[in-house]
Amino acid sequence: MKGSIYGAKAEIGYRFGTTLFIEPAASLSYTHADIGDFTVASGAFDFDAQDGVRGKGGARIGYTMSAGPAKLSFYGGGNYVHEFKGEDRVSFISGGQTVTFANTRMGDYGEGTLGLNIGSDHGKISGFFEARYANGGDYEGYGGRAGARFPSTQSTPGSPRIEICCNHSPADRSRTKRRTCHFVPRSKATGW
Numbered sequence: 307m308k309g310s311i312y313g314a315k316a317e318i319g320y321r322f323g324t325t326l327f328i329e330p331a332a333s334l335s336y337t338h339a340d341i342g343d344f345t346v347a348s349g350a351f352d353f354d355a356q357d358g359v360r361g362k363g364g365a366r367i368g369y370t371m372s373a374g375p376a377k378l379s380f381y382g383g384g385n386y387v388h389e390f391k392g393e394d395r396v397s398f399i400s401g402g403q404t405v406t407f408a409n410t411r412m413g414d415y416g417e418g419t420l421g422l423n424i425g426s427d428h429g430k431i432s433g434f435f436e437a438r439y440a441n442g443g444d445y446e447g448y449g450g451r452a453g454a455r456f457p458s459t460q461s462t463p464g465s466p467r468i469e470i471c472c473n474h475s476p477a478d479r480s481r482t483k484r485r486t487c488h489f490v491p492r493s494k495a496t497g498w
Contacts, residue, residue, distance in 0.1 A: 309353075313337035329383075330365040349400030359390040366419065375430070379423040387440070388414050415442025431456055 319331030341353040366383025394409040421436035433454035440447045 309339065309341035311337065311339045313358075324370065326367075326369050328365060328367045329381075332363040333361070335360050335362075349398055352397040352399060354395045356392075356394040358392045360392075361388045361390060362386070362417075364417070375426055377425045379425070381419075381421050381423075383419045385417040385419075386414065387417055387442075412445055413443030415440050415445045 313336055315333060315335040317331060317333035319329055321327050321329045335358075337356075337358045339356040339358075341356070343350060343352045345351075362385045364383060364385030366381050368379055368381030370377065370379045372378070389412040392409070392411040395406055397404050397406045417438065417440040419436055419438050421434060423432075423434045425432045431454060434452065436451045438447075438449050438451070
């Protein structure tokens with residue numbers, strides 16, 4: 307079985323305030339999945355190309371404070387999510403008969419987040435923690451993300467660092483369980 311998935315996302319937002327802030331934002335994302343057809347002893351599976359377009363709009367509010375050399379930013383937010391596409395289909399063909407299974411477009415839902423960013427003006431280790439809950443119609447999910455940034459021992463601008471980001475989504479009625487961690491070398495010039 308072979309396939310490919312690609313996507314793109316555009317996001318716009320603006321932060322009002324510094325110590326106490328509010329940040330409205332909107333995003334639009336697109337994904338395309340192309341799964342190759344395959345044959346088994348009893349028949350063949352035929353997958354349609356799958357496209358998804360999802361819009362999201364909302365805001366988050368937060369508070370930033372200093373704690374010694376660290377800068378802490380607490381925030382909470384909410385989003386309204388709408389799926390514009392997402393009606394997928396797969397057919398099973400056997401003995402001259404065809405059975406088609408269709409997936410209807412996901413209904414609109416709300417999404418809430420709570421998080422903490424930990425940073426430093428001195429370029430030391432920084433990171434974040436975020437919890438997420440979403441609910442609406444036929445969709446319910448919750449999960450969390452955590453990440454850390456480790457600067458290299460070099461002090462020159464643009465020196466590499468390692469970022470670790472982990473996602474955990476244990477409960478989601480419409481999708482499978484998901485746990486991912488990745489380690490990404492980046493340049494300081496790219497930002498967090």
